[in-house]
Amino acid sequence: MSSPATVETTFREAFREALRDALQRDPLAFVMGEDVGRYGGCFGVTHGLLEEFGPERVRDTPLSEAGFVGAGIGAALGGMHPIVEIMTVNFSLLALDQIMNNAATLLHMSGGQLNVPIVIRMTTGAGRQLAAQHSHSLEGLYAHIPGLRVLTPGTLEDARGMLWTALQDPDPVLIFEHGALYPARGELAHDAGPVGIDEAAVRRPGEDVTLCAYGGGLPKALSAAALLEADGISAEVLDLRTLRPLDDAAILGSVARTHRMVVVDEGWRSVGVAAEVCTRVMEGAFYELDAPVARVCGAEVPVPYAAHLEQAALPQPQDIAAAARRLVGSRG
Amino acid sequence: MTTTPSADPSSLEREEAHALLKGMLRVRRFEERCIELYSAARIRGFMHVYIGEEAVAVGAMQSLRPDDAVVSTYREHGHALVRGVPAASILAEMYGKAEGCSRGHGGSMHLFDLAARFYGGNAIVAGGIPIAVGLALADKLQGRDRVSACFFGEGAVAEGAFHESLNLAALWRLPVVFFCENNLYAMGTALTRSESQTDLTAKAASYAVPTWAADGMDVLACRAAAGQAVAATRAGAGPAFVEFRTYRFRAHSMYDPELYRPKAEVQRWKQRDPVETFAAALQDLGLLDRAEHDALERDVAAEIDDAVAFAERGTLEPVEALTDHVYRRRVR
Numbered sequence: 001m002s003s004p005a006t007v008e009t010t011f012r013e014a015f016r017e018a019l020r021d022a023l024q025r026d027p028l029a030f031v032m033g034e035d036v037g038r039y040g041g042c043f044g045v046t047h048g049l050l051e052e053f054g055p056e057r058v059r060d061t062p063l064s065e066a067g068f069v070g071a072g073i074g075a076a077l078g079g080m081h082p083i084v085e086i087m088t089v090n091f092s093l094l095a096l097d098q099i100m101n102n103a104a105t106l107l108h109m110s111g112g113q114l115n116v117p118i119v120i121r122m123t124t125g126a127g128r129q130l131a132a133q134h135s136h137s138l139e140g141l142y143a144h145i146p147g148l149r150v151l152t153p154g155t156l157e158d159a160r161g162m163l164w165t166a167l168q169d170p171d172p173v174l175i176f177e178h179g180a181l182y183p184a185r186g187e188l189a190h191d192a193g194p195v196g197i198d199e200a201a202v203r204r205p206g207e208d209v210t211l212c213a214y215g216g217g218l219p220k221a222l223s224a225a226a227l228l229e230a231d232g233i234s235a236e237v238l239d240l241r242t243l244r245p246l247d248d249a250a251i252l253g254s255v256a257r258t259h260r261m262v263v264v265d266e267g268w269r270s271v272g273v274a275a276e277v278c279t280r281v282m283e284g285a286f287y288e289l290d291a292p293v294a295r296v297c298g299a300e301v302p303v304p305y306a307a308h309l310e311q312a313a314l315p316q317p318q319d320i321a322a323a324a325r326r327l328v329g330s331r332g
Numbered sequence: 333m334t335t336t337p338s339a340d341p342s343s344l345e346r347e348e349a350h351a352l353l354k355g356m357l358r359v360r361r362f363e364e365r366c367i368e369l370y371s372a373a374r375i376r377g378f379m380h381v382y383i384g385e386e387a388v389a390v391g392a393m394q395s396l397r398p399d400d401a402v403v404s405t406y407r408e409h410g411h412a413l414v415r416g417v418p419a420a421s422i423l424a425e426m427y428g429k430a431e432g433c434s435r436g437h438g439g440s441m442h443l444f445d446l447a448a449r450f451y452g453g454n455a456i457v458a459g460g461i462p463i464a465v466g467l468a469l470a471d472k473l474q475g476r477d478r479v480s481a482c483f484f485g486e487g488a489v490a491e492g493a494f495h496e497s498l499n500l501a502a503l504w505r506l507p508v509v510f511f512c513e514n515n516l517y518a519m520g521t522a523l524t525r526s527e528s529q530t531d532l533t534a535k536a537a538s539y540a541v542p543t544w545a546a547d548g549m550d551v552l553a554c555r556a557a558a559g560q561a562v563a564a565t566r567a568g569a570g571p572a573f574v575e576f577r578t579y580r581f582r583a584h585s586m587y588d589p590e591l592y593r594p595k596a597e598v599q600r601w602k603q604r605d606p607v608e609t610f611a612a613a614l615q616d617l618g619l620l621d622r623a624e625h626d627a628l629e630r631d632v633a634a635e636i637d638d639a640v641a642f643a644e645r646g647t648l649e650p651v652e653a654l655t656d657h658v659y660r661r662r663v664r
């Protein structure tokens with residue numbers, strides 16, 4: 001039910017509103033990518049923008065990820081504020097060279113002379129039976145790279161608000177939109193606008209255990225918290241929001257409150273985001289812990305097509321809740 | 333220089349004519365059934381059908397031997413069927429069953445069958461093209477007279493991998509045949525909006541690769557052009573490029589609202605339906621009568637019914653098998 005102050009919307013629409021807002025406010029901003037215009041956007045996010053802003057500012061590109069991402073970097077160097085869409089994170093690997101070897105490094109290599117104010121948006125994540133080449137969660141790979149900022153909106157507020165803040169950033173910013181969230185509905189304030197991109201956020205306070213998640217994992221962590229509540233376990237849900245740079249203070253602060261942590265990451269467990277969060281807890285809050293940090297991650301396989309296998313490969317609320325119960329059960 | 337061989341149906345033998353027609357009917361009817369099964373949610377994920385382009389797969393593969401290799405894209409049901417991958421194992425794959433050609437791990441976009449030397453099933457646009465070059469390199473290095481053929485859409489021509497592959501193949505005189513299926517659209521992007529030079533054979537020729545162009549709606553024209561190209565390559569002339577000018581009658585995928593092309597254009601191309609025009613030509617020549625046509629349709633329908641029954645009775649891969657086939661050698 002919408003109250004007068006809020007409107008019911010979806011992630012898809014919230015991302016689109018953010019793009020519309022950016023194109024209206026910033027004459028240097030333009031959107032570019034495969035089928036963002038005439039087709040209406042591969043996942044419908046850019047639908048209608050071509051009609052509203054014209055082909056100069058909503059620019060269809062050929063299938064040339066390395067070319068148009070690199071051109072976006074050049075346009076940013078030339079004073080524009082490009083918003084580049086890559087259909088999915090798997091395809092972004094064709095542009096990885098440009099992102100890592102140019103966008104992320106030019107400032108440093110040039111001794112501070114060249115900065116790259118580009119925003120690159122892409123879909124990430126599994127859950128739609130699209131098999132391995134369309135389903136991976138590679139945001140952790142990008143979070144590995146110094147020089148990039150990596151955003152993972154998991155709420156409607158962030159879907160609506162992160163883009164504008166990203167555009168104000170003088171550095172390259174990558175925004176990972178979880179494909180399974182696009183149709184998710186919820187209430188968003190009428191006057192929702194830009195949000196900060198520096199801090200993690202507690203989405204639900206709790207006392208016994210922290211469920212640390214981001215992006216598409218956030219709704220699952222919230223569901224897990226509801227399951228745990230039924231068992232009398234009070235779980236805090238921490239939304240990382242930004243994977244690079246990580247908000248250490250928020251992570252360590254939450255551990256100091258709850259003394260237990262489960263890290264949820266749809267990406268692979270080995271050498272991934274969850275591994276990094278665990279390590280930071282070991283380094284910074286070891287003596288706060290009442291139990292070892294647990295990880296609930298994507299299975300270490302290329303994501304399979306068959307529904308039952310795909311679901312088994314992904315973190316589920318029950319898995320998260322089970323991990324949390326084990327930690328709380330090991331209470332001294 | 334581009335060669336466009338003409339094709340005269342009057343020299344056809346009856347049996348050979350029926351085989352070509354049946355080949356196209358198998359692909360057409362199979363995919364019509366797939367669309368029904370998709371609507372009934374028996375098939376999930378992204379599914380791309382080949383309806384309208386059947387003459388290309390059937391014509392192009394006539395001159396390939398069973399020991400040659402075929403590399404395809406995500407629009408590959410037709411390629412797989414014509415290549416000899418059993419309809420039942422293709423359909424079981426699309427059902428996500430363990431009896432599928434990729435054990436349910438790949439789905440519609442990732443059909444593989446080593447026995448048929450069918451190497452996918454690649455959903456990264458242009459991703460398969462370098463693989464065909466490598467298969468050809470392996471043949472050349474091992475002194476085999478095999479040919480590797482790769483199919484890809486005109487959209488792939490904008491990717492770097494296409495250009496790098498043609499250059500490598502020509503430089504090393506590798507036995508690889510590039511089959512470009514120019515259906516004029518890459519999702520919603522028309523060829524004229526994605527290529528500065530829309531003459532694709534001219535582009536290929538710039539790599540010193542001999543080129544052929546064929547009417548992709550005419551199975552005999554496709555067979556003739558591919559036949560010359562494959563023969564030249566097998567004889568040691570190095571790579572060849574064939575452009576098939578064709579059209580997809582259906583939307584890009586089951587999700588595509590198809591807002592980017594006029595209905596009248598689709599109708600115009602449908603008048604050149606490769607299956608119907610070929611059947612009509614054979615009737616005019618007295619090479620096909622009503623009863624024979626009906627018998628072909630009945631055979632095809634029976635094969636597809638069997639495939640559906642096979643897929644329906646198929647079993648699910650046990651969840652314990654989720655992490656199988658990540659490494660060939662068991663790695664923990």
Ligand SMILES: Cc1ncc(C[n+]2csc(CCOP(=O)(O)OP(=O)(O)O)c2C)c(N)n1
Nearest residue numbers: 091407455456457485486487488517518519
């Ligand atoms: C590297 C990469 N970029 C984008 C996509 C998304 N995508 C899938 S199919 C397609 C259109 C390809 O068109 P074309 O090569 O002409 O083949 P067709 O679909 O017409 O057979 C696109 C853009 C992809 N799969 N891979």
